[in-house]
Amino acid sequence: MALADFSVKDKVVVVTGSSQGIGRALAIGFAKEGAKVVINSRKIEKLQPIEEEIKSFGGDVLSVQADMRKVDEVVNMMQKTKQHFGRIDLLINNAGGSFGHTLDELSPNGFDAVVRNNLNQVFYCCSAVRPIFEEQGGGKIINISSVAGIYASPGLGAYGAAKAGVINLTKTLSKEWAKYNILVNCIAPGLIITEGAEEVLVPTQEKKQKVIDETPAGRLGVPEDILNACLYLGTEAASFVTGETITISGGRTH
Ligand SMILES: NC(=O)c1ccc[n+]([C@@H]2O[C@H](COP(=O)([O-])OP(=O)(O)OC[C@H]3O[C@@H](n4cnc5c(N)ncnc54)[C@H](OP(=O)(O)O)[C@@H]3O)[C@@H](O)[C@H]2O)c1
Numbered sequence: 001m002a003l004a005d006f007s008v009k010d011k012v013v014v015v016t017g018s019s020q021g022i023g024r025a026l027a028i029g030f031a032k033e034g035a036k037v038v039i040n041s042r043k044i045e046k047l048q049p050i051e052e053e054i055k056s057f058g059g060d061v062l063s064v065q066a067d068m069r070k071v072d073e074v075v076n077m078m079q080k081t082k083q084h085f086g087r088i089d090l091l092i093n094n095a096g097g098s099f100g101h102t103l104d105e106l107s108p109n110g111f112d113a114v115v116r117n118n119l120n121q122v123f124y125c126c127s128a129v130r131p132i133f134e135e136q137g138g139g140k141i142i143n144i145s146s147v148a149g150i151y152a153s154p155g156l157g158a159y160g161a162a163k164a165g166v167i168n169l170t171k172t173l174s175k176e177w178a179k180y181n182i183l184v185n186c187i188a189p190g191l192i193i194t195e196g197a198e199e200v201l202v203p204t205q206e207k208k209q210k211v212i213d214e215t216p217a218g219r220l221g222v223p224e225d226i227l228n229a230c231l232y233l234g235t236e237a238a239s240f241v242t243g244e245t246i247t248i249s250g251g252r253t254h
Contacts, residue, residue, distance in 0.1 A: 005236040009034030012085040013234065014077070016068050016125060017095025019046035021194030022144065025223030026092055026230055031059035033231065038062045038081050040095070060085075068095045068121035071128075078128045087136050090234045091129045093122045093166075094144045097196050098159035111158045118162035119169070126173060130180065138181030142233050143170050144226070145188045145245060147253045163188070167245050174243030183242040185233050190249025192221035217250030225250075 008030055018027040019041030027039045031054045039047050039054075044065040054061040062084050066073035081088055096118040101110065122143055133139030148156050149163025170186040177184065191201055191211050202208045212220060229246050232238055247253060
């Protein structure tokens with residue numbers, strides 16, 4: 001295995017939900033390694049500083065405002081990417097998020113909203129990129145799930161169910177779409193300090209310390225921990241890896 005196989009240089013990478021947190025780190029990290037990146041969010045003004053940051057080190061970037069819950073906007077984003085960069089090599093389905101509610105408090109509408117923004121939209125994005133991958137002879141997908149999709153998640157029940165769906169969808173897609181030379185893998189992060197997670201999961205220093213104490217690695221996760229695994233899965237070095245879910249939690253969840 002040559003070190004060159006670990007390169008993502010010139011690959012075209014779409015990162016959904018990249019205006020902050022893990023998605024932002026993925027977009028900037030891939031761009032620093034020479035990939036051409038598409039950044040996305042529902043709010044264009046949140047993408048502008050990231051576009052500027054990527055351009056400041058000579059990176060190639062396209063910003064697309066689109067809501068991943070809306071099929072027409074998803075399809076449009078993939079088409080815009082194809083028009084601008086000529087192809088797509090890797091789709092990272094990162095957009096998502098939740099709010100804390102136990103299941104006895106959660107309304108049917110609330111359940112639908114969380115599942116739609118964490119599971120349905122992953123399928124919409126995969127479906128929209130598939131014809132492009134088929135036409136160009138293959139491609140890669142990385143879905144961002146969560147350890148909440150593996151273990152019981154009191155207070156995050158709808159989110160956990162949706163993220164479990166993402167893991168299963170990954171496995172089925174990896175089998176059904178192998179004929180198109182599409183590799184589909186999944187990352188299940190534990191607690192990673194981001195704008196979204198901090199507010200919902202560890203709003204106080206006391207709560208942060210409790211998580212650190214429970215984590216064998218002795219620290220909180222940072223977005224770059226997820227970037228490193230995505231960089232590997234996005235390269236030729238991972239060409240025999242598909243249908244897998246990599247848990248990244250510093251050993252906290254076993
Ligand atoms: N951080 C953690 O501890 C952790 C753990 C496990 C899994 N995860 C997963 O990792 C991913 C990123 O998490 P994070 O902590 O970085 O989240 P975050 O800080 O809340 O950021 C979420 C990103 O997704 C975008 N987004 C949300 N819904 C969208 C939609 N419908 N269409 C387009 N963009 C959308 C948001 O942008 P706009 O609001 O501007 O649209 C934002 O850029 C999520 O899927 C999350 O479930 C996170």
